[in-house]
Amino acid sequence: MTSGDKKPGFFGRLKQRLNKGRGSGIGALTWLSGRKLDEELEEELEERLLLADAGVDATERIMEGLRARVKRSSGRDADAVLTALRDELRELLRPKAQPLPVADSDGPFVILMIGVNGSGKTTTIGKLANHYKQQGLSVMLAAGDTYRAAATEQLQAWGERNGVPVIAQQQGADPAAVIFDALETARAQKIDVVLADTAGRLQNQEGLMRELQKVVRVAGKFDAAAPHEIMLVLDSSLGQNALVQAKQFSAAVGVTGITLTKLDGGGRGGILLAIANELEIPFRFLGMGEQADDMAAFEADKFVDALLELDDTRQGLNEQAT
Numbered sequence: 402m403t404s405g406d407k408k409p410g411f412f413g414r415l416k417q418r419l420n421k422g423r424g425s426g427i428g429a430l431t432w433l434s435g436r437k438l439d440e441e442l443e444e445e446l447e448e449r450l451l452l453a454d455a456g457v458d459a460t461e462r463i464m465e466g467l468r469a470r471v472k473r474s475s476g477r478d479a480d481a482v483l484t485a486l487r488d489e490l491r492e493l494l495r496p497k498a499q500p501l502p503v504a505d506s507d508g509p510f511v512i513l514m515i516g517v518n519g520s521g522k523t524t525t526i527g528k529l530a531n532h533y534k535q536q537g538l539s540v541m542l543a544a545g546d547t548y549r550a551a552a553t554e555q556l557q558a559w560g561e562r563n564g565v566p567v568i569a570q571q572q573g574a575d576p577a578a579v580i581f582d583a584l585e586t587a588r589a590q591k592i593d594v595v596l597a598d599t600a601g602r603l604q605n606q607e608g609l610m611r612e613l614q615k616v617v618r619v620a621g622k623f624d625a626a627a628p629h630e631i632m633l634v635l636d637s638s639l640g641q642n643a644l645v646q647a648k649q650f651s652a653a654v655g656v657t658g659i660t661l662t663k664l665d666g667g668g669r670g671g672i673l674l675a676i677a678n679e680l681e682i683p684f685r686f687l688g689m690g691e692q693a694d695d696m697a698a699f700e701a702d703k704f705v706d707a708l709l710e711l712d713d714t715r716q717g718l719n720e721q722a723t
């Protein structure tokens with residue numbers, strides 16, 4: 402486990418990303434060492450949580466929980482604080498770690514990707530296509546972003562890279578019609594998973610939400626259970642704006658899962674704490690780069706370790722149940 406030349410896995414790389422540079426992560430190991438819980442430490446931790454994009458509400462909740470946990474524990478030293486902090490974050494995030502089950506059904510399993518322009522929808526479709534193909538599933542892509550011609554080309558490039566078919570129509574076509582067409586084709590060809598792209602920008606936000614609602618309705622006519630997943634893609638580097646988007650999209654269309662992208666590009670992890678604190682929506686995947694394999698299913702404990710710069714070789718912490 403400790404061999405030096407082993408390439409770190411996804412969460413190992415995430416830990417490096419989140420904790421490089423000053424103030425970019427919570428990085429609890431390095432600065433907590435040798436200290437104990439006092440007012441000064443509380444202030445510093447609060448500041449670090451806010452800097453990491455946890456937001457005011459989640460930060461308050463975490464600090465309260467932390468104080469209560471430390472009070473119940475035997476000490477106030479760095480290990481007690483770190484154990485309490487880790488356990489508090491685990492408690493917040495564990496309920497959100499629900500992998501997306503691709504159920505065996507007669508029709509295709511339909512994943513509808515939504516989110517603002519540039520959040521990473523099309524790229525995430527490319528990554529998911531690779532992910533499901535590796536699981537031995539057949540995949541089809543639906544070019545529901547008909548707003549820009551380049552969007553379809555980008556999706557087609559991902560289709561070629563993954564060797565999966567893409568159903569597309571001309572620019573300006575009705576996205577609901579494109580996706581319905583893809584669903585029928587997928588059913589005829591016994592495809593397992595359809596990944597449907599959508600536009601993230603129209604003339605205005607109401608128009609976008611209405612269009613997404615229509616896509617959902619039309620998919621439901623094809624199969625009452627479809628779309629099986631409405632996956633909101635959020636750019637983690639937008640900080641608190643990502644939380645605002647999550648609230649807007651989930652109010653307009655029933656978001657069933659969230660994927661966070663760009664954790665390599667300035668995304669500061671704490672935004673997951675803010676979202677987890679406010680919305681009852683599971684996290685599905687994390688994106689950390691532009692290549693097909695720069696993605697992993699969300700895992701709460703590993704994410705907390707990355708956020709706190711904890712090392713799985715460091716076993717000093719009490720493994721108390723949370």
Ligand SMILES: Nc1nc2c(ncn2[C@@H]2O[C@H](COP(=O)(O)OP(=O)(O)O)[C@@H](O)[C@H]2O)c(=O)[nH]1
Pocket residue numbers: 516517518519520521522523524525601634662663664665666688689690691
């Ligand atoms: N660094 C980084 N770039 C990403 C990630 N996901 C997407 N991108 C890039 O962000 C830009 C917008 O992504 P795209 O998938 O086109 O967003 P869409 O408009 O929601 O479909 C593209 O240049 C992608 O290559 C990620 O996790 N990390």
Ligand SMILES: [Mg+2]
Pocket residue numbers: 522523524546552598599
């Ligand atoms: Mg796109």
